[in-house]
Amino acid sequence: MHPSHHQQLGKLNRISGQVDAVKRxxxxxxxxxxxxxxxxxxxNALKSVELSILETHMKHCLDQAxxxxxxxxxxxxxxxxxxxx
Numbered sequence: 216m217h218p219s220h221h222q223q224l225g226k227l228n229r230i231s232g233q234v235d236a237v238k239r240x241x242x243x244x245x246x247x248x249x250x251x252x253x254x255x256x257x258x259n260a261l262k263s264v265e266l267s268i269l270e271t272h273m274k275h276c277l278d279q280a281x282x283x284x285x286x287x288x289x290x291x292x293x294x295x296x297x298x299x300x
Contacts, residue, residue: 218275223264230264233257 237253269292280288 218271220268220271223267226260226264230257230260233260
């Protein structure tokens with residue numbers, strides 16, 4: 216059974232609002248630096264959600280895996296992290 220990430224939904228809703236705000240800023244032709252600031256804020260918030268989900272995965276999925284599966288699970292995480300560097 217997979218752990219719940221339900222607590223991340225509130226953060227994701229706020230991120231969705233940030234992205235909507237960026238779209239409005241572009242439509243309203245706001246200052247480029249202000250748009251970039253908002254984009255970076257959304258990226259950082261998304262990164263925070265990603266790290267929280269990864270932490271939960273490591274605490275639950277790796278901890279509950281049998282010793283022979285732990286190496287496989289660890290390699291899965293390493294491959295994922297390398298893929299999106």
